[in-house]
Amino acid sequence: MSPETSLLRESLTDPLTHEDVTASTVGAVDVFDVDPAYDATLGELPDDRFLDREVSWLRFNQRVLELAEDESVPLLERVRFAAIFASNLDEFFMVRVAGLKRRIAAGLAVPSASGLQPREVLDLIWQRTTELMQRHASCFRDKIIPALAEQQIQLQRWSDLDKEQQRKLKKLFKERVFPVLTPLAVDPAHPFPYISGLSLNLAVLVRNPKTGKEHFARVKVPPKFDRFIAVDEQRFVPLEDVIAEHLKPLFPGMQVVTVHTFRVTRNEDLEVEEDDAENLLHALEKGLQRRRFGPPVRLEVEESIDAHVLDLLVTELGMSASEVVSVPGPLDLRGLHDIADLDRAELKYPAFLPSTHALLAEVESASPVDIFGAVRERDVLLHHPYDSFSTSVQRLLEQAAADPHVLAIKQTLYRTSGDSPIIEALIDAAEAGKEVLVIVEIKARFDERANIKWARKLEQSGCHVVYGLVGLKTHCKLALVVRDEPDGIRRYAHLGTGNYNPKTARLYEDLGLLTADPNLTDDVAHLFNNLSGYARHPSYEHLLVAPHTVRDGLVERIRREVTHHEVGRPARIRIKANSVVDEVVIDALYDASRAGVPVQLLTRGICALRPGVPGLSEMVEVRSILGRFLEHSRVFWFENAGDPEVLIGSADLMHRNLDRRVEVLTPLLAQATKDEVGRMLDVSFAEGTSAWHLQSDGTWQRRTTDDGGQPLLDLQEWLIQQSRRRKA
The missing domain is CATH 3.30.870.10 (Endonuclease Chain A)
Known part of the structure; x- marks a missing residue:
C-alpha cells in the first residue's frame, strides 16, 4: 500500500484521510445512536447544538478540494490534492453512505445528534456530493489541465493527439492491452456481468450489420495498467480513451455504435461475527471474500452517456436514478497520483528531510x-x-x-x-x-x-x-x-x-x-x-484507557477547568484531534464555554460542535489546518490553575474511539515536554497563523492573509524551518 493510499484512508477512516468511520465490525451500535449518558447534561442546551457529522465530513473534503484549487500551492501538489479528494469521496460512499443505506433499509437508523432524520441526511449527502463532484471536475478541466499545459505537461484526450502519437498508442494497445481485455456481452445467454467496486468500465453498444440489432457489452479497463498512459515523458492520455478507439478487434463483424465510461461504488462495510474468538481470523478472511460483492451505492457516468444506455445500467445494477452522478470525463481521478509523482521538483513542495531529535x-x-x-x-x-x-x-x-x-x-x-x-x-x-x-x-x-x-x-x-x-x-x-x-x-x-x-x-x-x-x-x-x-485492570494510575476511562477522564478535567475559573484561577482548554463528535464531551465543552472558560479546538476533519453561538459557545474557537502533512496528533491541554495537564494519545472524540476501541491517552509528566506542546499550540492558535475557521452555521472560512493582504504564517512550514534550525 502506497503512502498516498494510506493518506487517503485517514480522511475517513480517521481520513486527510485510515481508521474506521462506521459502527464496530460486530454492528452492535448504530452509528446514529447518541450515548444515553449525555441526556443528563442537556438541561437548557438547545436541541440544534450539534452539526451533522456527515455534512461536516463533506465540508472537510471541500477543504481538500480548495487546496487543489489554490494557485499558491505548488502545481503537482494541487494535482495530488485532486486525487486525494477523489479517493476520500470513494471511501465515504463505500463506508458511510453504504452503512447509512443499510440501516435505513433495516429500519435501524435513528435521527442523528443534529436532529436530522436518516433520509434527510442521505438527501443532503447526495446534494452536497453532486455539487462537490461537479466542482472537482471543473477544477481538473478548467484549472489543473491548463496549468499543467503551461508547464509542458499535457493531459489530453484521444482526439487531441496527432497521427504519429495515435499510431504509437495503437501499437501499445495491440501488444499489451488487447491481450488482457475481456468483452462481456449481455443477452439471453449472457447475464449482465458483475461490476466490481471502483473499477472503470466501458459500456459498449454494438450493432449487427446484417440484422441491424443492437447489443450491449461491458469491457473492464484493466487496473494493472497506468491510469494515464504516457505518450511521451510529459504527455498523457486516459487508458479508457485508448481502449475505446480500438474496440473493433474485440467485436469482429460488429459495428461499434457508442462507447461510454461508467464506474460503480459498492458497500465495502465489512461485518464479522466475533462470538467465537478462536475463529476470528477465518471469519475475517471469509468476510473479506464477501466484501467485493457488496450492493452498489453510487453510479458515476460521463455527462455524454446515452439515455437508454444509462437506463440499462441503472436497471441491471438495481439502482435508482437518484444514485447516479453525471460529470465531465474522465472518471476516476485517483490516478492523478501518477501525474503528481512526475520528476518535476520545481512543481512540488521543497524537499524536506526529517532530522534526528x-x-x-x-x-x-x-x-x-x-x-x-x-x-x-x-x-x-x-x-x-x-x-x-x-x-x-x-x-x-x-x-x-x-x-x-x-x-x-x-x-x-x-x-x-x-x-x-x-x-x-x-x-x-x-x-x-x-x-x-x-x-x-x-x-x-x-x-x-x-x-x-x-x-x-x-x-x-x-x-x-x-x-x-x-x-x-x-x-x-x-x-x-x-x-x-x-x-x-x-x-x-x-x-x-x-x-x-x-x-x-x-x-x-x-x-x-x-x-x-x-x-x-x-x-x-x-x-x-x-x-x-x-x-x-480497567483503571490505571496515570493513563486514560478507553473504553473505560477516556470519556469520563476528559469530562472530569473539563469540569475542573470550570471550577478553577469560578474561583479566579487560570483556566483554559485546548484540544487537537482529527474529529470532535462525541456529544458528552461536546456538552461538557459547551458548559465550560458558558462558564467563561476559553476553549480552542484544532480539528482536521469532522467537528459537530457549533462555535460562536450566543449563550452557548461564545468562548469556543474551532480551527482546521490542512496542508503538506496530514495533521494527525491528538493533544488535550488543560490549564489547571497554572500547572498545565497535557495528554497525548490515539483517541479522537468519537463514539467508536471512546466506546468500541482500546485507546490510550498518556500525560506528559516532564515540564520540558509540556512546554514543547505548548509552543506548538500557541502558534497553531495565533492570530497570524493561516487556518480555516468554523462558523456557527457549519461552514468554514479560510484565512490566509491579514487585513493588509500579507500572507499569514504556514504552521507546517514554520515547523519545518524550526527543524532545520535545530539541525544546523
Whole structure:
C-alpha cells in the first residue's frame, strides 16, 4: 500500500484521510445512536447544538478540494490534492453512505445528534456530493489541465493527439492491452456481468450489420495498467480513451455504435461475527471474500452517456436514478497520483528531510546514539515528521532486538508498511530468543489482508501474536521494552498518536513519547497484560484507557477547568484531534464555554460542535489546518490553575474511539515536554497563523492573509524551518 493510499484512508477512516468511520465490525451500535449518558447534561442546551457529522465530513473534503484549487500551492501538489479528494469521496460512499443505506433499509437508523432524520441526511449527502463532484471536475478541466499545459505537461484526450502519437498508442494497445481485455456481452445467454467496486468500465453498444440489432457489452479497463498512459515523458492520455478507439478487434463483424465510461461504488462495510474468538481470523478472511460483492451505492457516468444506455445500467445494477452522478470525463481521478509523482521538483513542495531529535543525535561519533541511555536521562517528545521516525522509534526497536540485555518486547500494530522494518525488528528479536508479544489488529479497515499476512509471518518467526479483544479494536500505539540492567529490570516505553509505519511517518504529523518513567511504564505493562491475558485492570494510575476511562477522564478535567475559573484561577482548554463528535464531551465543552472558560479546538476533519453561538459557545474557537502533512496528533491541554495537564494519545472524540476501541491517552509528566506542546499550540492558535475557521452555521472560512493582504504564517512550514534550525 502506497503512502498516498494510506493518506487517503485517514480522511475517513480517521481520513486527510485510515481508521474506521462506521459502527464496530460486530454492528452492535448504530452509528446514529447518541450515548444515553449525555441526556443528563442537556438541561437548557438547545436541541440544534450539534452539526451533522456527515455534512461536516463533506465540508472537510471541500477543504481538500480548495487546496487543489489554490494557485499558491505548488502545481503537482494541487494535482495530488485532486486525487486525494477523489479517493476520500470513494471511501465515504463505500463506508458511510453504504452503512447509512443499510440501516435505513433495516429500519435501524435513528435521527442523528443534529436532529436530522436518516433520509434527510442521505438527501443532503447526495446534494452536497453532486455539487462537490461537479466542482472537482471543473477544477481538473478548467484549472489543473491548463496549468499543467503551461508547464509542458499535457493531459489530453484521444482526439487531441496527432497521427504519429495515435499510431504509437495503437501499437501499445495491440501488444499489451488487447491481450488482457475481456468483452462481456449481455443477452439471453449472457447475464449482465458483475461490476466490481471502483473499477472503470466501458459500456459498449454494438450493432449487427446484417440484422441491424443492437447489443450491449461491458469491457473492464484493466487496473494493472497506468491510469494515464504516457505518450511521451510529459504527455498523457486516459487508458479508457485508448481502449475505446480500438474496440473493433474485440467485436469482429460488429459495428461499434457508442462507447461510454461508467464506474460503480459498492458497500465495502465489512461485518464479522466475533462470538467465537478462536475463529476470528477465518471469519475475517471469509468476510473479506464477501466484501467485493457488496450492493452498489453510487453510479458515476460521463455527462455524454446515452439515455437508454444509462437506463440499462441503472436497471441491471438495481439502482435508482437518484444514485447516479453525471460529470465531465474522465472518471476516476485517483490516478492523478501518477501525474503528481512526475520528476518535476520545481512543481512540488521543497524537499524536506526529517532530522534526528536533538536528544537522540550522535555526538562526535559515527555510531548511533544509545537510545536506552538517552531515554534513561529524560523523557523525549518526538514530533513527526519533523523528527525522524527511523532514528527514534524504529531505532529503539532495532536496538532492542539486537541488545543482549533486552528480555522482552511488547508492541501494538494497527497499520504498518509493506516492507516494514518494525516487523523485521520484532522477528529478529524473537529469533534471538527474546519474548516478543505483538497485538495485531487484524480488523483495521482496508488493511485486513496486510495485517493477516503480518500476523502469520510474526507467528511463524516465534512471536506471540494476539488479535486484540473481542468486540473492540486495539487502536492504541504502544511499544514496551523490558531490559535487564545493573540496577535491576527497567522498562522503556513509546506511547504515540500515530501508527508504526515508517512511510506514513514522513507524511503524517504525529507525537510520540519515549520514556523510562515507571509511573507510565508500569501502566503500559498492565495494559499489555490486559490485552494478552485474562487480567482486567480497567483503571490505571496515570493513563486514560478507553473504553473505560477516556470519556469520563476528559469530562472530569473539563469540569475542573470550570471550577478553577469560578474561583479566579487560570483556566483554559485546548484540544487537537482529527474529529470532535462525541456529544458528552461536546456538552461538557459547551458548559465550560458558558462558564467563561476559553476553549480552542484544532480539528482536521469532522467537528459537530457549533462555535460562536450566543449563550452557548461564545468562548469556543474551532480551527482546521490542512496542508503538506496530514495533521494527525491528538493533544488535550488543560490549564489547571497554572500547572498545565497535557495528554497525548490515539483517541479522537468519537463514539467508536471512546466506546468500541482500546485507546490510550498518556500525560506528559516532564515540564520540558509540556512546554514543547505548548509552543506548538500557541502558534497553531495565533492570530497570524493561516487556518480555516468554523462558523456557527457549519461552514468554514479560510484565512490566509491579514487585513493588509500579507500572507499569514504556514504552521507546517514554520515547523519545518524550526527543524532545520535545530539541525544546523
